Amino acid sequence: xxxxxxxxxxxxxxxxxxxDLGRPGHGHLGVGRSGAADRGSLRLANRLLANPxxxxxxxxxxxxxxxxxxxxLLVALTGAPCPATVTRRDGGRRxxxxxxxxxxxxxxxxxxxxxxxxxxxxxxVRGGLDLPPVLGSLATDTLAGLGPPRPVQGALLPxxxxxxxxxxxxxxxxxxxxCGDLLLHVLAGPRDDWFxxxxxxxxxxxxxxxxxxxxxxxxRLRGPVLERAMRGELPSEGVLPGALQVPPSGQPTLFLADxxxxxxxxxxxxxxxxxxxxxxxxxxGQRVRFRLI
Amino acid sequence: MRRxxxxxxxxxxxxxxxxxxxxxxxxxxxxxxVPGVTDVLPAARTLLIRCDSPAGLGAAESAVHxxxxxxxxxxxxxxxxxxxxxxxxxxxxxxxxxxxxEREVVAAHTGTPWTVAFCGFAPGFGYLSGGxxxxxxxxxxxxxxxxxxxxxxxxxxxxxxxxxxSPGGWRLIGRTAxxxxxxxxxxxxxxxxxxxxxxxxxxxx
Numbered sequence: 254x255x256x257x258x259x260x261x262x263x264x265x266x267x268x269x270x271x272x273d274l275g276r277p278g279h280g281h282l283g284v285g286r287s288g289a290a291d292r293g294s295l296r297l298a299n300r301l302l303a304n305p306x307x308x309x310x311x312x313x314x315x316x317x318x319x320x321x322x323x324x325x326l327l328v329a330l331t332g333a334p335c336p337a338t339v340t341r342r343d344g345g346r347r348x349x350x351x352x353x354x355x356x357x358x359x360x361x362x363x364x365x366x367x368x369x370x371x372x373x374x375x376x377x378v379r380g381g382l383d384l385p386p387v388l389g390s391l392a393t394d395t396l397a398g399l400g401p402p403r404p405v406q407g408a409l410l411p412x413x414x415x416x417x418x419x420x421x422x423x424x425x426x427x428x429x430x431x432c433g434d435l436l437l438h439v440l441a442g443p444r445d446d447w448f449x450x451x452x453x454x455x456x457x458x459x460x461x462x463x464x465x466x467x468x469x470x471x472x473r474l475r476g477p478v479l480e481r482a483m484r485g486e487l488p489s490e491g492v493l494p495g496a497l498q499v500p501p502s503g504q505p506t507l508f509l510a511d512x513x514x515x516x517x518x519x520x521x522x523x524x525x526x527x528x529x530x531x532x533x534x535x536x537x538g539q540r541v542r543f544r545l546i
Numbered sequence: 547m548r549r550x551x552x553x554x555x556x557x558x559x560x561x562x563x564x565x566x567x568x569x570x571x572x573x574x575x576x577x578x579x580v581p582g583v584t585d586v587l588p589a590a591r592t593l594l595i596r597c598d599s600p601a602g603l604g605a606a607e608s609a610v611h612x613x614x615x616x617x618x619x620x621x622x623x624x625x626x627x628x629x630x631x632x633x634x635x636x637x638x639x640x641x642x643x644x645x646x647x648e649r650e651v652v653a654a655h656t657g658t659p660w661t662v663a664f665c666g667f668a669p670g671f672g673y674l675s676g677g678x679x680x681x682x683x684x685x686x687x688x689x690x691x692x693x694x695x696x697x698x699x700x701x702x703x704x705x706x707x708x709x710x711x712s713p714g715g716w717r718l719i720g721r722t723a724x725x726x727x728x729x730x731x732x733x734x735x736x737x738x739x740x741x742x743x744x745x746x747x748x749x750x751x
Contacts, residue, residue, distance in 0.1 A: 277584040277585055277596075277598075278584055278585060279585075280585035280586070280587040280594075280596070281572070281576075281585075281586065281587060281588065281664070281665060281738060281739050282665055282669060282670060282733060282734070282735040282738060283665030283666050283667065283668060283669045283670055283671050283672070283709075283735065284669045284735075286584075286585070387729060388729075388734065397668060397669050398710075399669060440552060440554055440555060442551055442552055442553065443551035443552065443553045443559040488589065488590035488591045488592075489589050489590055489666065490559065490589040490590070490591070490592040490594065491557075491559070491587035491588075491589050491592065491593075491594025492594070493553065493554060493556070493557050493594070493596055495554055496553070496554070513666070513667070514587060514665075514666045514667075515587070515589050515664075515666040515667070520553070523553055523554030523555075523557075524554070525554060525555045526554060526555050526556045526599070526600065
């Protein structure tokens with residue numbers, strides 16, 4: 254047995270959390286699924302390292318993370334591509350590839366700059382982060398206040414034992430997140446009948462801008478007002494990631510991983526499941542367009 | 547009435563007429579898990595059924611239509627007695643809203659058994675239904691920034707116990723020392739859909 258392998262956090266940037274694929278099956282207890290906002294990118298990072306797909310990794314929002322390796326580690330960065338610099342103990346420096354299997358030698362420090370496109374970068378390590386699970390998961394649910402604490406400066410994140418399999422690829426050819434208008438496919442409902450007949454057309458006719466009031470719970474969008482036809486109160490009902498909930502202002506909120514389990518405002522449409530990961534990479538100021546399928 | 551609406555490509559929203567039907571269908575659907583279904587989430591008038599992929603929707607929809615909830619049988623997920631000190635900041639306000647005296651509010655709250663209809667808002671926050679209809683009160687016009695853990699509250703047709711300190715707009719009538727959310731327990735939520743609850747009055751200390 255060698256010394257324990259760890260990631261030491263030197264700086265956590267604007268928002269870094271530990272995430273895996275979440276805790277399904279606890280909705281009836283008032284506990285949401287949470288997990289990586291861009292699940293596909295977390296899965297890819299783990300597959301590159303031959304980890305189980307749901308191993309815990311760091312979700313880094315808008316870069317700014319600095320970590321030091323204790324022990325020789327293998328890492329992979331996916332999601333929003335950041336400038337990633339490794340400084341070895343001997344002072345040697347190099348850039349780290351994206352969607353690639355990379356060594357992070359003992360004592361080396363990895364620094365993530367601000368991504369040029371996309372919002373969330375995943376840093377996975379071979380063996381996964383090995384922290385005490387909460388209800389079977391290492392996802393940090395920022396709304397419910399469940400899961401591992403946010404890694405702050407000085408945090409030591411233990412790395413689990415390497416899995417039996419070995420990485421099969423050095424590099425995955427994956428498209429970067431979109432930097433122009435983001436096209437998201439939606440399905441109407443479940444409460445489109447609560448809106449004026451033109452509201453669905455309006456949702457899809459003009460782009461919406463992602464506002465700065467956006468986080469893991471959801472993103473507030475600004476654009477054409479979606480008018481209600483029914484004025485009554487909707488009894489709270491279950492919602493899910495991708496749901497476009499419309500409060501009385503008529504400006505939709507797109508729910509993400511840490512959304513409230515139930516909502517009392519009608520949902521006009523839901524982003525289809527394969528597009529939710531891309532939605533989670535939309536940056537404040539970016540425009541999204543919706544297309545009905 | 548059982549109307550099934552699509553909710554995106556991985557979930558169904560089942561509309562039901564009454565809360566009792568929601569609880570009954572929830573019990574029926576969770577008694578025998580449906581392959582591909584990851585979450586069954588009861589709410590006031592609906593049940594949200596989430597699948598792990600679009601492929602699971604068909605089986606979920608068939609299960610909804612095939613389910614035969616046991617009519618008239620009260621849902622059973624255990625019984626809990628919750629001791630309450632009735633000294634909440636809104637007790638006088640609830641009395642004024644309902645036209646009851648404070649003592650009558652306490653008698654009404656302890657006088658009927660409640661049932662957890664569904665959970666939400668926060669982990670372990672159970673919406674208790676089936677109480678005395680005279681206790682139906684609107685939420686506060688402005689929510690409180692901080693409601694202490696253990697606060698016992700009323701809003702609309704529901705009562706609840708705040709599992710931890712949080713913001714909240716419900717009307718506070720008392721407090722309990724009983725932990726309704728404990729991560730060291732399995733399951734961590736004391737109040738789960740179907741759990742029957744009886745409130746009892748205790749003196750402070």
